[in-house]
Amino acid sequence: MVVRFRLPSGLDIFGLPTENFYSGNWDLGPTWNYAVMADTPFLVDAGRYGRGDQLLKMMDTAGVKPSDLGFVLISHGHEDHDGGLAELVAMTSLKVKAHAIYDLLIRQYPEIAPADYKRHFPAKCWHCFMPESFYAVNCLGYHRVLQHLEVEAVGSGVNSLGTDIVTCHLPGHSPDCLALILGEEAVIVGDILLPQITPWPTRLEMYGDIAGVVGPMFPEAAEILGLQCYLQSLRQLRRLGMAHPDMQVFPAHRFYYDGQWNVVHLTQRIDELIEHHVRRCAAIVDIVSRGHGTVEEIVQRHFEPSLLQGPGKHMAMNEILSHCELLVDLGDLVETGRHQYEGSGTRRFEMVISTLE
Numbered sequence: 068m069v070v071r072f073r074l075p076s077g078l079d080i081f082g083l084p085t086e087n088f089y090s091g092n093w094d095l096g097p098t099w100n101y102a103v104m105a106d107t108p109f110l111v112d113a114g115r116y117g118r119g120d121q122l123l124k125m126m127d128t129a130g131v132k133p134s135d136l137g138f139v140l141i142s143h144g145h146e147d148h149d150g151g152l153a154e155l156v157a158m159t160s161l162k163v164k165a166h167a168i169y170d171l172l173i174r175q176y177p178e179i180a181p182a183d184y185k186r187h188f189p190a191k192c193w194h195c196f197m198p199e200s201f202y203a204v205n206c207l208g209y210h211r212v213l214q215h216l217e218v219e220a221v222g223s224g225v226n227s228l229g230t231d232i233v234t235c236h237l238p239g240h241s242p243d244c245l246a247l248i249l250g251e252e253a254v255i256v257g258d259i260l261l262p263q264i265t266p267w268p269t270r271l272e273m274y275g276d277i278a279g280v281v282g283p284m285f286p287e288a289a290e291i292l293g294l295q296c297y298l299q300s301l302r303q304l305r306r307l308g309m310a311h312p313d314m315q316v317f318p319a320h321r322f323y324y325d326g327q328w329n330v331v332h333l334t335q336r337i338d339e340l341i342e343h344h345v346r347r348c349a350a351i352v353d354i355v356s357r358g359h360g361t362v363e364e365i366v367q368r369h370f371e372p373s374l375l376q377g378p379g380k381h382m383a384m385n386e387i388l389s390h391c392e393l394l395v396d397l398g399d400l401v402e403t404g405r406h407q408y409e410g411s412g413t414r415r416f417e418m419v420i421s422t423l424e
């Protein structure tokens with residue numbers, strides 16, 4: 068389906084949702100790519116690998132010709148957003164814009180890859196926690212084509228995207244996440260916040276691998292990775308929602324799902340997400356204080372068994388570890404071995420998370 072949204076100023080945005088095939092309990096639903104019909108129209112995101120062609124057909128249905136577009140902006144470097152990019156660029160010669168970190172991380176650096184089998188993976192995938200059974204099917208072909216793309220780096224603030232269009236670097240879900248603010252009336256948020264789904268946070272631990280690539284630009288892990296970084300990004304977006312309460316939110320998943328629209332209220336949804344992370348921290352501290360201190364034990368006790376099937380287990384571990392990193396930082400947990408914890412008796416996270424700036 069193709070959906071046209073008309074903002075109060077008259078600006079049209081076409082929603083172009085392309086399918087993802089992941090399913091089961093972690094189903095994201097389609098990726099919502101958008102064509103923003105600004106003075107120089109442009110596309111945000113390109114769907115997953117193999118969906119470039121479908122995206123072009125949807126643009127055709129919307130009456131948007133590739134030659135009308137100035138560029139495609141990538142919200143962040145996850146495969147369900149840039150997988151179709153190389154295909155799209157090959158068919159249309161569109162220019163690509165993305166955060167500078169994206170430009171660095173899609174390249175291969177065989178001499179500093181953390182493990183031998185990662186030598187032919189781009190740096191953005193060195194920390195990926197998905198098993199080989201997943202990436203062999205879903206990722207290898209896409210990496211090969213992506214690394215040759217030319218990318219124009221975009222930072223935070225006003226830039227050359229168009230009148231009243233501002234990008235905002237809001238890392239945490241991924242180090243290169245960009246939100247796109249359209250005047251005072253809309254924000255395209257990628258996966259920074261979603262209806263129905265709580266986007267997964269990255270882990271500080273991932274910095275070790277990519278420090279050699281992004282270190283000169285971002286010397287501190289906490290600037291671009293980890294739960295605290297993610298929560299700070301949500302806070303920043305919340306301030307935008309406070310300043311402009313009528314701001315419309317265009318998320319990258321679940322905008323329309325199971326036969327219904329999920330309209331997102333910016334500040335309300337961010338409050339729900341922050342509360343979710345406070346509750347998850349509380350649950351982890353409780354589990355650890357009952358003597359179940361390894362990441363596997365916490366995962367088993369915290370998640371429903373149905374969520375731990377296949378790749379679900381790796382996502383659940385990532386989720387728990389990112390919270391444990393924050394809890395260790397705050398002194399509420401002590402790491403007694405690799406990914407093994409003890410409680411300290413404090414619950415500082417409650418106060419800290421609700422007052423983060």
Ligand SMILES: [Zn+2]
Nearest residue numbers: 145240241258
């Ligand atoms: Zn994502």
Ligand SMILES: [Zn+2]
Nearest residue numbers: 145147258319
């Ligand atoms: Zn996504």
